[in-house]
Amino acid sequence: MKTRRILAMILLLCLLLAACGQTGESEEKNPLPETGAPAETRTTDKNSATEETGSETAINPATEPAEETPSVPKETGYPIFDFEKKTVTLNSGHEMPILGLGMFSLSDSEAENSTYWALKAGFRLIDTARIYGNEAAVGRGLQKAIDEGIVTREEVFITTKMWTSDFSNGDAAIDTSLDRLGVDYIDLMILHHSQPSNDVDAYQAMERAVADGKLKSIGLSNYYEPEDFDRLVNATTIKPALLQNETHPYHQSGEMKDHIARYGTVLESWFPLGGRGNTQTLFNDETIRGIAEAHGVSSAQVIIRWHLQAGNICIPGSSNEQHIIEDYDVWDFELTEDEMNQMTALEKDERFADY
Numbered sequence: 001m002k003t004r005r006i007l008a009m010i011l012l013l014c015l016l017l018a019a020c021g022q023t024g025e026s027e028e029k030n031p032l033p034e035t036g037a038p039a040e041t042r043t044t045d046k047n048s049a050t051e052e053t054g055s056e057t058a059i060n061p062a063t064e065p066a067e068e069t070p071s072v073p074k075e076t077g078y079p080i081f082d083f084e085k086k087t088v089t090l091n092s093g094h095e096m097p098i099l100g101l102g103m104f105s106l107s108d109s110e111a112e113n114s115t116y117w118a119l120k121a122g123f124r125l126i127d128t129a130r131i132y133g134n135e136a137a138v139g140r141g142l143q144k145a146i147d148e149g150i151v152t153r154e155e156v157f158i159t160t161k162m163w164t165s166d167f168s169n170g171d172a173a174i175d176t177s178l179d180r181l182g183v184d185y186i187d188l189m190i191l192h193h194s195q196p197s198n199d200v201d202a203y204q205a206m207e208r209a210v211a212d213g214k215l216k217s218i219g220l221s222n223y224y225e226p227e228d229f230d231r232l233v234n235a236t237t238i239k240p241a242l243l244q245n246e247t248h249p250y251h252q253s254g255e256m257k258d259h260i261a262r263y264g265t266v267l268e269s270w271f272p273l274g275g276r277g278n279t280q281t282l283f284n285d286e287t288i289r290g291i292a293e294a295h296g297v298s299s300a301q302v303i304i305r306w307h308l309q310a311g312n313i314c315i316p317g318s319s320n321e322q323h324i325i326e327d328y329d330v331w332d333f334e335l336t337e338d339e340m341n342q343m344t345a346l347e348k349d350e351r352f353a354d355y
């Protein structure tokens with residue numbers, strides 16, 4: 001009897017212990033109620049995830065729609081420069097030289113000679129524009145270099161720009177540039193300036209020309225606000241391969257460069273030396289002069305080399321053969337990390353042009 005009572009008490013004790021254990025576990029399994037946003041608003045939104053976290057890793061692929069509108073940027077990253085080949089592969093898949101010669105404000109004879117001298121010196125990229133009035137002269141300089149066996153057409157990368165007054169008539173403007181340059185295709189055409197009233201029409205004309213094989217790559221120039229760049233990108237299909245903006249040590253375009261990286265768009269610097277009439281300001285900058293002396297090169301060469309190492313395609317302008325040779329002679333020295341940091345510190349957010 002006594003034994004039975006003891007057994008009953010043990011059984012009761014076990015039951016009590018089991019009941020306590022159950023309570024403890026259930027408390028652990030139900031911690032504080034969900035602290036985050038309500039379930040329905042926690043569904044991943046690709047746009048906001050990308051903007052807020054700056055990373056696509058926050059996106060749950062299972063909830064990601066198969067194809068979104070062009071407003072959703074692909075985090076393709078900033079294009080990498082190949083210093084051996086002296087080129088970069090654009091987001092269009094085409095290779096582009098990272099150093100070229102610019103034709104702004106050159107007369108016909110200057111543009112023809114400079115194009116020819118540039119190709120002789122090793123340049124493989126020429127930057128012109130319909131508004132410079134020297135596309136035909138560039139075509140002649142190119143043809144001369146081809147005739148002399150210096151280059152083939154395929155080895156040369158020609159950029160031209162569609163001027164704003166042609167934006168409503170883009171198809172014809174492209175054909176006219178092809179005629180003036182005397183080429184079957186243009187490697188890169190860019191819209192010369194943002195013009196919200198009709199730049200989308202002009203860009204769509206360039207997209208048609210890509211499909212027709214008249215243009216290899218297309219891009220933009222003079223878009224200085226991320227919102228303005230996105231306005232055009234969101235209304236069109238082909239991501240701009242390149243953005244050409246005023247860029248030099250006193251205006252380094254960091255914000256736009258970061259922004260366009262999400263489209264795999266590369267930055268190209270116009271006024272890389274400060275522009276005609278301003279070059280002495282940069283050439284005589286103490287930091288730039290100091291670095292030039294350390295390497296036994298000119299200030300112009302230091303600035304060009306800085307552009308390239310910073311990931312900016314660089315197109316200095318010149319009508320002087322010696323300067324052209326000098327501007328291409330930038331492959332045998334390299335700015336150190338400290339020198340690159342010194343150059344970065346020159347940023348003043350100061351443009352030389354007023355447009």
Ligand SMILES: NC(=O)c1ccc[n+]([C@@H]2O[C@H](COP(=O)([O-])OP(=O)(O)OC[C@H]3O[C@@H](n4cnc5c(N)ncnc54)[C@H](OP(=O)(O)O)[C@@H]3O)[C@@H](O)[C@H]2O)c1
Pocket residue numbers: 101102103104105127128192221222244245269270271272273274275276277279298300301315316317318319320322323324326327
């Ligand atoms: N998208 C746009 O709105 C836009 C606007 C402006 C320019 N761009 C493009 O960007 C290109 C470059 O701009 P930019 O030509 O106006 O300005 P830049 O290249 O900054 O400067 C040109 C000036 O630099 C001088 N120069 C060049 N190499 C030199 C050297 N080694 N030593 C001393 N001086 C040197 C040139 O004089 P010399 O002739 O005597 O060599 C000229 O006076 C243009 O040609 C054009 O293709 C585009």
